[in-house]
Amino acid sequence: MRLLVVEDDPELNRQLVEALSDAGYAVDRAYDGEEGQYLGETEPYDAIVLDIGLPKLDGISVLESWRRAGKVTPVLILTARDRWSDKVQGFDAGADDYVAKPFHMEEVLARLRALLRRASGHASSEMTCGPVRLDTRSGRVTVEGTAVKLTSHEYRLLSYLMHHAGRVVSRGELVEHLYDQDxxxxxxxxxxxxxxxxxxxxxxxxxTVRGLGYLLAAPEGQR
Structure with a gap:
């Protein structure tokens, strides 16, 4: 899963990117509204973390621009403001959820997991396909109850396929959603x-669906 962090505070940006990367996501970053708006419009992110108080272009304007352009990517807004009217403005602009600063990183991770689950039609943090089970909270993967150790890229691949189980996913789509810009x-x-x-x-x-890509589905007899 590929995410974008738009936050102008260099240290907070670094902390968010580091935490999300450690959680198994591919993460791109932007430090102002103009750069964030451009990346959000041109790259296929699975979710975006967007600060409201950005230089060059504020977060609400960025979000409104994405929604006018038809972008439906889930957006979690970050704000230092605690007035209820600012939260309402964010939701009206098209935000899916918010976290007020200062926040605990675990809350950001949990809210993003929830946004990603809902976007792909999953209600639980545990996803299963036949004997394979993936827990998005812990990043633990098991097959028939036995833990399987995966590298970060293998985990990203399995997680993306699990979120989109039952649908053919092309190689091009996987490339776009598993790797960051660099x-x-x-x-x-x-x-x-x-x-x-x-x-x-x-x-x-x-x-393998010849000429199309890959399909995650339970083996015959286990559906």
């Missing part, structure tokens, strides 16, 4: 990670 993107790398993931899971849940 990563040397190559669709052939996806095939390598899929191969490694299949070997570690040791069950037939990731199907």
């Amino acid at each position: 990563f040397d993107r190559d669709s052939n790398t996806i095939e390598v990670f899929v191969g490694r993931l299949r070997k570690k899971l040791d069950c037939d849940v990731i199907q």
Whole structure:
């Protein structure tokens, strides 16, 4: 899953990016409203963390611009303001949730997990496909109850497929949603990670749909 953090405070931006990266997300960053607006309009993010008080262009204007352009990406707004009217303004502009500063990082992570689940139609933090279970809270993956150790890229791949289980996901879509801007993107790398993931899971849940991409579905007899 690929996220964007738009926050002008360098230290808070760094802390958010670090925490989200440690949680298994690919993360891009912006430090002002103009850069954030551009990235949000041109890149396919799964969710965005947006500060309200930004230089060059304020967060409300950025959010309104995205929504006018038809962008439906879930947005979590950050604000130092505690007036209820500012929260209402954020929701009316198209925000999906908010966190008031100062905040605990765990709350931001929990709210983002919830936004990502809802966006893909999942109600629980635990996702299952046949014998495979992924807990988005702990990042723990098990197959028939046995823990499976994955690298960060393998986890991102499985998490994205789990969030979109039952739908064919193209290699191009995976490249766009699993890697941040600075990563040397190559669709052939996806095939390598899929191969490694299949070997570690040791069950037939990731199907190759020739010419289209990959489909995560429970094996026959376990649906």
